[in-house]
Amino acid sequence: MQASLATLLATIPEISLCSSVDLYGGTGPGLPLLQIQGESGSATLALQGAHLLSFVPKGGRELLWLSPKAVFAAGKAIRGGIPLCMPWFGRRPEEGLPAHGFARSSNWDVSEVEMLSNGDIKVVLELHDSAATQALWPHGFVFRLALTVGRELSLDLSVENLSGAAAPFSHAFHTYFAVPDVKEVAISGLDGCTYINSSLExxxxxxxxxxxxxxALTDRVYLNVPAEQIIKHGAGQIKVSSDTHCAIVWNPWEGAAKMADMGQDNYSGFVCLERGDAFDHAVSVVAGGVYRACMSLSE
Structure with a gap:
């Protein structure tokens, strides 16, 4: 463990470092994970991608779905949890760029840990530009994610453009929610919204x-959505709140069979309800400017 991270974690006994091999099996060194055991909730976070893998409010159920076939390998996005798709959302094969950007497969640094007065635990992670990121997105930047774990989970994202030119930017909190059976799910908070139906020609x-x-196969980008949606399912409900403008709803259905890290029998256990700013709501971060977005989850 790097000295600075060891020093930070020593201040908060409720946060510990382990390997993905310890929790999820597999071979090799795996990926470093933070386990957070707070008074009101627990979470597991991969340093690669600042990727939340698990969130359980005290006395509640696991709100996030992680694929049983997820691969924990350097530079490979993890299937499930909350991947951070940015600085662009979607596929750009014609440009030879990785799908959903590079943030979810990059190694982030822990810059701050704090026990708040109410017992919630806050962890701040940062990603800075490098020669590798500049080759994909030619801008100096600092990405920061502040994660607060309590009975509610909150994510506060900031994107600081350190370059001298405006930076085109889009993103999504690509959240996989655990549900008993996706066919029994009903999502409120989207009534009356226009959506792009990406599953149709x-x-x-x-x-x-x-x-x-x-x-059935669902791949929809909802525009100008209200702040809150509620996922109702057989075991209860999940509230999702965000100040972003899009909601992407996705489940591959039988298409999961073509995904090695998902498998044909596992699509029924999740639904993706992603909040972000993409497509019509993509932004341009001015030189020296900061873009901010937040999302919170609770039962």
């Missing part, structure tokens, strides 16, 4: 009427 724009029920 031509990606037509359609209007959501009532709650969304996921009964």
């Amino acid at each position: 031509g990606k037509p724009r359609q209007l959501q009427v009532g709650d969304l029920q996921v009964q």
